[in-house]
Amino acid sequence: MTRIELAIGDITAERVDAIVNAANSSLLGGGGVDGAIHRAGGPEILEECRTLRATTFRAGLPTGEAVATGAGRLAARWVIHAVGPVWPGPGAEADARRELLRAAYRNSLAVAARLGAASLAFPAISAGVYGWPADDAAMVALETAAGSDAAPGLVRFVLFSERMHEEFRAAADRLGFDVD
Ligand code: APR
Secondary structure (H helix, E strand, O other): OOEEEEEEOOHHHOOOOEEEEEEOOOOOOOOHHHHHHHHHHOHHHHHHHHHHHHOOOOOOOOOOOEEEEEOOOOOOOEEEEEEOOOOOOOOHHHHHHHHHHHHHHHHHHHHHHHHOOOEEEEOOOOOOOOOOOHHHHHHHHHHHHHOOOOOOOEEEEEEOOHHHHHHHHHHHHHHOOOOO
8 A cells, every 4th residue: 555645845955765867867856846855965976877878778667657867965865866747838749749658657666666676756747947837746646656567566756846745635635636
């Protein structure tokens, strides 16, 4: 049984086994969560990402995919880098891309399960620079976590603003999910 929690804060401070990075396909860093994790975690994380680019993901990590590295100086043991889709605007393309956002969560949960992580923290993937509407991003995030049999005992959504926290709370209410 998975316990789902919502929190407002900085994901780099999370004391869980693994934190998920809202990365881009280059795996070489960026702004937002990506920038915060690399800043707080230190150069080891980027070094591992560079190795992944030189070996397993020579063309970059595809959108919807997830891969783990160590967590450097962070309290977590692992960082799971997941690439969400860019919001294309409403319409058929958004429906197709939504499945990639779902995959980013689903694949992060599968990587966490393979690692044996007992607790996992997600940011609101794609809901920042990538422009995904917060209410839709929250629904996809919660549906995927609650519907996954690979989810660890504890899944935390660490939101960076009161507004995003409210969006997740409202999505949980709409879905009838009991979140803490
Ligand atoms: N802790 C938790 N959440 C955070 C943090 C943080 N330290 N910093 C930002 N966020 C929130 C944002 O406010 C947003 O709600 O994470 C959510 C995702 O935003 P982004 O980090 O911009 O990620 P995304 O929208 O998926 O865009 C990914 O942005 O930073 C670049 O390299 C990254 O190119 C990639 C793109």
